[in-house]
Amino acid sequence: MGSSRVGFERGHHKLADMRRYSARYRSMSFFVPAVLCFVLTSIGSFAFCSLNNQRRSTQSKLTRYATQGSGEVEEVCIEMKEALNGKIGVAIQSGRRTVSRLAHKDAALMGWRVGDVIVEVNGKPVKDNEAVKAAVTEALQRHSAGEAMRFVVRRLKAPVDRSCGMMRMTPGTGGELTMSMLDLTQSLLGSVQVVLFLDGTIKAPNTELSAGAVKALLKTGLAFKAIDCNDEKYNPGVKAAIQELTGQQVPQLFAGGQRVANGQEIQEMDQASLLDKLSALGAVEAA
Numbered sequence: 001m002g003s004s005r006v007g008f009e010r011g012h013h014k015l016a017d018m019r020r021y022s023a024r025y026r027s028m029s030f031f032v033p034a035v036l037c038f039v040l041t042s043i044g045s046f047a048f049c050s051l052n053n054q055r056r057s058t059q060s061k062l063t064r065y066a067t068q069g070s071g072e073v074e075e076v077c078i079e080m081k082e083a084l085n086g087k088i089g090v091a092i093q094s095g096r097r098t099v100s101r102l103a104h105k106d107a108a109l110m111g112w113r114v115g116d117v118i119v120e121v122n123g124k125p126v127k128d129n130e131a132v133k134a135a136v137t138e139a140l141q142r143h144s145a146g147e148a149m150r151f152v153v154r155r156l157k158a159p160v161d162r163s164c165g166m167m168r169m170t171p172g173t174g175g176e177l178t179m180s181m182l183d184l185t186q187s188l189l190g191s192v193q194v195v196l197f198l199d200g201t202i203k204a205p206n207t208e209l210s211a212g213a214v215k216a217l218l219k220t221g222l223a224f225k226a227i228d229c230n231d232e233k234y235n236p237g238v239k240a241a242i243q244e245l246t247g248q249q250v251p252q253l254f255a256g257g258q259r260v261a262n263g264q265e266i267q268e269m270d271q272a273s274l275l276d277k278l279s280a281l282g283a284v285e286a287a
Helices: 016-021 129-144 181-191 208-220 238-246 261-267 270-279
Strands: 026-028 060-065 073-080 089-094 097-103 117-121 150-156 164-168 194-198 222-226 252-255 258-262
Touching: 089 129, 097 181, 117 129, 117 164, 129 150, 181 238, 194 208, 194 238, 208 261, 208 270, 238 258, 258 270
Parallel strands: 026 164, 164 222, 194 222
Antiparallel strands: 060 073, 073 150, 089 097, 117 150, 194 252, 252 258
C-alpha cells in the first residue's frame, strides 16, 4: 500500500482542549484524529478512532463507562481475548500513556483508538509509561496461561453527527503526514458512525456500484459520510488503504467501525435489511 502523508503539526494538549477544534458541516467535513492538533478555518473536524472488518468481532469486548465531571471524555474497557503477534498491537507515545499509532492492522477491531490514554491494565491503575509497560508484560504472560487482557482507556467522546455529506481526509496541502493513511483511515472508522468509500461523490458517483450504494444509503434516511477515493489531492492513498483493510475494491461501506458490505453486496440487500443492519451498528437518523 502506498503510504501517503500530509502536513500536520503534532499537538501535545489535553483532551478537553479538543473542543475548540470540533465543528460539523453538512456538505463537507475534514477528519482530525485526536492525537493531532490543527487550527481549522473553513473546514469541519472530527475526533479519532478505527476498526477494519468483522472476522475477529468475537475476540474483544468493549464496555463504556460514564466519566464523572465531564460529558466530553469517556472511559472505555477493552477486553482482548487474543494477543496480536504476542503484543497488544499499539504504540505508546514516549513519556505518556497515550496510544500514538495502531501497530497491528487488527488493533482497531480489538477496540483500540489513536489518542487512547491507558489508565488501567487488568484492574491495576497505571500512572506512567513504565507502569504501563510492566502491567502489559504481566498481562501478556497471564494471557499465555489463558486469561483475557483488560484495559481501561480514556478517550474523547465523539459527538453525534446527524448530517450527510462528503468528508476529506486531509487539508490538501501536500505536506507530510505524521501517521500513515492506513492508520488515519482506521482512526476515521471509529469516530464516524457510517462511512462510504466510493469512486466519485454523492452528487456525482463515477461508477454504477458507487451510484447504487449512494442511492441505497439515502433511501435509509440515516446519517452518513462519504469519501471520494479518487481524490488524490485531499484523500491521497485512501483507496489503497481500503483495499488493504478489506482485500476488495471500492465502494466499501463501514458502520460502527465494522465493514458492512461492498457495492455488489449493497445492491443485493433490500432497503429494510440495510436499514436494520446499519441501525444495529449505531447509525442514527439524518437531521
